[in-house]
Amino acid sequence: MTALGKLFRTTAFKLSLAYLLIFTLFAFFLLGYIAFNARRLIVDQVGTVVEAETQGLAEQYTAGGLRRLVDVIEQRSRQPGASLYLVVGPAGEKLAGNIGRLPVDLLETPGQRQISYFHNDDDQRPHVALVRIYELPARVRLLVGHDLAEADRMRLVIRRAFGWSLTLVIALALLGGWFVTRRVLGRIDAMTDTTRGIMAGDLSGRLAIAGANDELDRLAVNLNAMLDRIEELMTGLKEVSDNIAHDLKTPLTRLRNGAEEALRTAEKPDDFRRALVGAIDEADNLIRVFNALLMIARAEAGSVRENFVAFDVAEAMRDVVELYEPVAEEAGVxxxxxxxxxxxxxxxxxLVGQALANLVDNALKYARRDALPLLEGASAGDASAILVTARRRADGIEIVVADRGPGIPAADRARALERFIRLEGARTKPGFGLGLSLAAAIARLHGGTLRLEDNQPGLRVVLALPQRSGAP
Structure with a gap:
């Protein structure tokens, strides 16, 4: 498609033409209304003058007879810019006046009307006038009128002004429409080029923002935010795929090696039983990993949001703490x-209970009595204590799980919320690095956040929920 064809097919150019058509119709009707009323006003004024002059001439006839009327008309007819006069005798002969030919039988009907007339017998173009025909005694007829050329000239002036104005408006509208359309089309083409690059695989591309804060800028801002989210999801998908391939390779390898070892060395049924028990344990670990990934995916997709109900947070916390109390006692925490x-x-x-359970489980792993150095001046009970608290804030509820473990450095806290991320101090602990990422996904599902803070010493995890949970 040519550049001119693209220009004509743009919405901005079509809108410019629509506005031009609307303005033209409005101007046409407005100027037509003005011209019509201006001509009617002139005609009304001429009619008033003609009527008054007719009455005056009738009074002259009454006072001095036909001779005096003829003399007055002859005198007035010779004056510059004189009105139209005509006196016709009983036999239809012209007695006085400055009108040449008239339509046949025009003088037979008294009254006021518009007529076509000729100045003289040689005149080829008819003129329009407003006349008053008055019947005098003795079948003498008097015609007094005024030429309407002035009204026609005004109408012509308005028509010419309308023509020139319309031409100027069309030229300016086309020029302005072309300029605006070219500007809009240039920005649209730039957006199109950027989106083509993104579709080709360059997820770092972003739409340009002109800074005018117009509708295109607002669209670009929203699309850029969407592209940021898509890039984040694609990066996360790539990292998850890499991490799954890396972290699940070890348990699958152990599962295969155990089965191969049993086939090669087992001689008694008990040997096969032990191999099968080990295979089942490894399979359970893999199932737990995939269940956690499925729950994260469901939380991030928001597929469970329609099942949201009001619930007692304190009661859910008590259930989780009671569930982990035996494990804490066994660990000496x-x-x-x-x-x-x-x-x-x-x-x-x-889901909130699952997120809290993950946080408590993580805290138990790193707050074991035998895993912590005893700080100077602290008792063993204080060093291994895990505190689960809840408090109301102005914007919602905060659930806090605080331990006295080694904590997480500030530089690594953002990474700790990603899937399959296990920091240096956690590689010797059981798990796959999905607990914190699942809790963060559940927080986002409820429109909240998950923050990792320093407990001095230890880690303080804050699960913040808004008063009315929903889509962020």
Whole structure:
């Protein structure tokens, strides 16, 4: 398609033509209305003058007879810019006046009307006039009129002004439409080129923003935000794929090696039983990984948001703490709960409970009594305590899980929320690095956030939920 064809097919150019058509119609009707009323006003004024002059001449006839009327008309007819006069006798003969030919039988009907007349017998072009025909005694007829050329000239002036104005408006509208369309088309073409690059695989491309804060800038800002999210998801998908290939390779290798070892060395049924138990354990670990990935995917997709209900946060926290109390006692860790009553949130009680369970489970891994150095001046109970608290804020509810473990350096806290990320100090612990990422996905599903903070020492994880959970 040529550049001119693209220009004509743009919405901006079509809108410019539509506005031009609307303006032209409006100007046409407006100027037509003005011309019509101006001519009618002139005709009304001429009619008033003609009527008054007719009455005056009739009075002259009454006072001095036909001779005096003829003398007055002859005198007035010779004056510059004189009105139209005609006196006709009983036999239809012209007695006085400055009108040449008239239509046949015009003088037979008295009254006021517009007529066509000729100045003299040699005149080839008829003129239009407003006349008053008055019948005098003795069948003498008097015609007094005024030429309407002035009204026609005004109408012609308005028509010419309309023509020139319309021509100028069309020229300016076409020029302005071309300029605006070229500017818009240039920005659209730039957006198109950028999107083609993105479709070709360059996810770093972004739409240019002119800074005018117009509708195209607002569209570009929203599309750039969408592209940022898409790039983030694609990067996360690539990292997840790499991490799955890397982290699941080890348990699958152990599963295969165990089965191969059993086939090669097992001699008794108990040997095969032990191999099968080991294979089942490895398979359970893999199932847990895929269940966690599925739950993260469902949380990020928002597919469970329609099941949100109001629930008691404190009660959900008590259930999780009671579930992990035996594990904490076995590990020699004090697990304490501080949650005021009547903490109500709207969301998924099961998912919030799952997120809290992941946070408590992580805290138990790193707050074991035998895994912590005892700080100077602190008792063993304080060093291994895990505190689970909840509090109400102005903008929602915060659930906090604080431990006294080694914590996470500030530089690594953002990475710790990604999938399959295991920091240096966590590689010797069981797990696949999905607990914090699942909790973060559940927080985003509810329109909240998950923050990792320093507990001095240890880690303080804050799960913030808005008062009415929903899409962020």
């Amino acid at each position: 004090a697990l304490r709960l501080e949650a005021p009553p009547d903490l109500t949130a709207v969301g998924s009680r099961e």
